[in-house]
Amino acid sequence: MITLASDFGTPYPAAMKGVLLGRTDARLVDVGHDFPRQDVRATAFWLREVLPYFPAATHLVVVDPGVGTDRAALVVEAGGHAFVAPDNGVVIPTVRELAGDEFAVYEVEYEGTASNTFHGRDVFAPAAADVHDAPAVTAVDRVAPADEYVDLSFPDPEVGEGTATGEVLVVDGFGNVVTNVPGEFLDGLDRARVDGEVAPVGRSYAAVDPGGRVVTVGSHGNVELAVNRGRGDGAFGLGVGDAVRVERA
Amino acid sequence: MITLASDFGTPYPAAMKGVLLGRTDARLVDVGHDFPRQDVRATAFWLREVLPYFPAATHLVVVDPGVGTDRAALVVEAGGHAFVAPDNGVVIPTVRELAGDEFAVYEVEYEGTASNTFHGRDVFAPAAADVHDAPAVTAVDRVAPADEYVDLSFPDPEVGEGTATGEVLVVDGFGNVVTNVPGEFLDGLDRARVDGEVAPVGRSYAAVDPGGRVVTVGSHGNVELAVNRGRGDGAFGLGVGDAVRVERA
Amino acid sequence: MITLASDFGTPYPAAMKGVLLGRTDARLVDVGHDFPRQDVRATAFWLREVLPYFPAATHLVVVDPGVGTDRAALVVEAGGHAFVAPDNGVVIPTVRELAGDEFAVYEVEYEGTASNTFHGRDVFAPAAADVHDAPAVTAVDRVAPADEYVDLSFPDPEVGEGTATGEVLVVDGFGNVVTNVPGEFLDGLDRARVDGEVAPVGRSYAAVDPGGRVVTVGSHGNVELAVNRGRGDGAFGLGVGDAVRVERA
Numbered sequence A, B, C: 001m002i003t004l005a006s007d008f009g010t011p012y013p014a015a016m017k018g019v020l021l022g023r024t025d026a027r028l029v030d031v032g033h034d035f036p037r038q039d040v041r042a043t044a045f046w047l048r049e050v051l052p053y054f055p056a057a058t059h060l061v062v063v064d065p066g067v068g069t070d071r072a073a074l075v076v077e078a079g080g081h082a083f084v085a086p087d088n089g090v091v092i093p094t095v096r097e098l099a100g101d102e103f104a105v106y107e108v109e110y111e112g113t114a115s116n117t118f119h120g121r122d123v124f125a126p127a128a129a130d131v132h133d134a135p136a137v138t139a140v141d142r143v144a145p146a147d148e149y150v151d152l153s154f155p156d157p158e159v160g161e162g163t164a165t166g167e168v169l170v171v172d173g174f175g176n177v178v179t180n181v182p183g184e185f186l187d188g189l190d191r192a193r194v195d196g197e198v199a200p201v202g203r204s205y206a207a208v209d210p211g212g213r214v215v216t217v218g219s220h221g222n223v224e225l226a227v228n229r230g231r232g233d234g235a236f237g238l239g240v241g242d243a244v245r246v247e248r249a
Helices: A012-023 A040-053 A092-099 A118-132 A232-236 B012-023 B040-054 B092-099 B119-133 B231-234 C012-023 C040-053 C092-097 C120-134 C232-236
Strands: A001-007 A028-032 A058-062 A073-078 A080-086 A103-108 A142-144 A163-171 A177-182 A192-195 A198-200 A215-219 A220-228 A244-249 B002-006 B028-032 B058-062 B071-080 B081-086 B102-106 B144-145 B163-171 B177-182 B190-194 B197-200 B213-217 B222-225 B243-248 C001-004 C028-032 C057-061 C073-078 C081-086 C101-108 C141-144 C163-173 C177-182 C193-194 C197-200 C213-217 C220-226 C243-248
Touching: A001 A040, A012 A028, A012 A058, A012 C028, A012 C040, A040 A058, A040 A092, A040 A163, A040 B012, A040 C120, A058 A118, A073 A118, A080 A092, A080 A118, A080 C120, A092 A103, A092 B213, A103 A118, A103 C057, A163 A220, A163 B028, A177 A232, A177 A244, A192 A215, A192 B012, A198 A215, A215 A232, A215 C220, A232 C220, B002 B012, B002 B040, B012 B028, B012 B058, B012 B119, B028 C012, B040 B058, B040 B092, B040 C012, B058 B119, B071 B119, B081 B092, B081 B119, B081 C213, B092 B102, B102 B119, B144 C001, B163 B197, B163 C193, B177 B231, B177 B243, B190 B213, B197 B213, B213 B231, B222 B231, C001 C012, C001 C040, C001 C081, C001 C120, C012 C028, C012 C057, C012 C120, C028 C040, C028 C101, C040 C057, C040 C092, C040 C163, C057 C120, C073 C092, C073 C120, C081 C120, C092 C101, C092 C220, C101 C120, C141 C163, C193 C213, C197 C213, C213 C232, C220 C232
Parallel strands: A001 A028, A001 A058, A058 A080, B002 B028, B002 B058, B058 B081, C001 C028, C001 C057, C057 C081
Antiparallel strands: A073 A080, A073 A103, A103 A142, A163 A177, A163 A244, A177 A220, A192 A198, A192 A244, A215 A220, B071 B081, B071 B102, B102 B144, B163 B177, B163 B243, B177 B222, B190 B197, B190 B243, B213 B222, C073 C081, C073 C101, C101 C141, C163 C177, C163 C243, C177 C220, C193 C197, C193 C243, C213 C220
16 A cells, blocks of 8 residues: 655656556555645644554655755654655654654665656655565665655743643644644633633534634643634634743633 | 545544545545535535445545534445434435435444544444445444434525525535525526526536526536636625525626 | 545535445545636646646546536546546647547437536546546446537747747636746856846746745746745736746846
């Protein structure tokens, strides 16, 4: 099984599918092709939320603002999965989620074999097909252990007795504001103060009336700021990277 | 075969796919993940337009504004198909289209096994995989006949000799305005009066010049208000839920 | 293998998938369903960029502003592939890319068998399933050699010693402006004059600082006007169909 994730929209992912299907009989599964454009950090967050639910698979991930530079093309083995992606950290949080520090990083040599603007088609898709079909990553031509790789991690919040100070990691398509504050901070609370304003704490969006603000714990386990059937980003006035202070109230 | 329909966009559907593929070898088919956000009624309409064209399948449908409340999780058997969805009526029009009143409704017990915000991944996907692979719905753990379910139907129009009064059910992505007035009302007409203004009746959008308004019969069999290569919602000044009066002219 | 391409968004492609899966066991592959709405020319360009990367397949293509008129439904055989599409030229550039002038065009008879507004479901999907499963196109009921078909080609640029005058063929979702000027025109250049203003020539978007304009060669081999991590259409003030003059500088 090969999964595909990119920020390509329509139609570039189809060229990757064509290349894959020309080289392998693997089942293809779209993870999504509308990841935030050229946003490595947000994509890294979302991939960590979804890829660990897959059985062992080869994951082709192409969010690649550095295409055409000398950034490396990587294969990462972790927990029975293989990730084929540019060396910009986009798969690292998923890798650590699956396997902690127990992973192996390989580099795909591609000098002179590819266009300068579409490595998804010319470098990553062929590598993903070959990795999928090979008995081991090291059996694939042009692949060798990497000396180094670009790491990526999300900032840790400061969690005190009554106050947690964190930041907005991403805003999802519904407008839900995902922070890095751990959900446990809300344990036993009926309401919380967010950047000074009190809002109810609820087990779900529907814990408040439609249009009402709610502080909840998302499926990712972090504190999430939402509006029932509305958008939390507007209501809380928060966007990606903004600092956020949550207090017991 | 398991089909997937949701309002999740990117990337949440991938978590459902991962869970499904971890439990079953079934073929997965995306129906679409851009159904109108949290809009049960519009999704119910569109599903009735597309799902009946499938051969017997398990249909996983997650448009779920009530997630985290005590709304039930259902399995509905109808006409050889199985539907796994929240108990909000979203699959009922499709079920009736396929099987009239000949359907069976089951409830999936999930208390305490799921996150509060992502039942698509934690409740519905596992149930869909199990229903697909089981010899019968009743053979699946945690599934039992339901005592009741939320019904959903679309309003009937008032159709008289020369006038039909109905309402706008949905507006599609092209801006075509879909009413609940049956297409037969236009039989033999060359033009019709819509909310007082005359417009030509055509067999297709292209029956009028580009930019021109046309009253036609959509693929769903209802009267549709459109603009050839343009948007009918703007030209007719109509949106979802608006009353609409069509007269012979 | 049957690929699907359309401008239908959600949910109409699912009706085509249902019809296909009711008639054939073929693998289905989404090329994309967000091609520019009713834009035959742009879709023709993008299909030529992606479909040639597929192994031999049946390609179902439905961008069909003429639905409901008497435009023909075609099957085109070229280079081992079969294309099932409306007779508006949308697949012709791909066909010529694959097979030059060595292709065969057939017509699908559908009079009286279809709705007037959704031939993707009622005409093209059944034909694609039948073509896929048949030993030869001519073995399919209702299919016969066509006398004529609608051609489609892209304008040729005027390329002189120091100046190339062309036009904008399409703008992709990233805002990259794709011209019809061949990439070779930039050979050996460090910068070029675009409509009178000098911009650097780079091997990739990342050849310039973020936010900077760059003249590059896209994966399609044509001159492309871009902004690193930004939008080229805004920066260069160019849209589809605009004339563009590129000079050595």
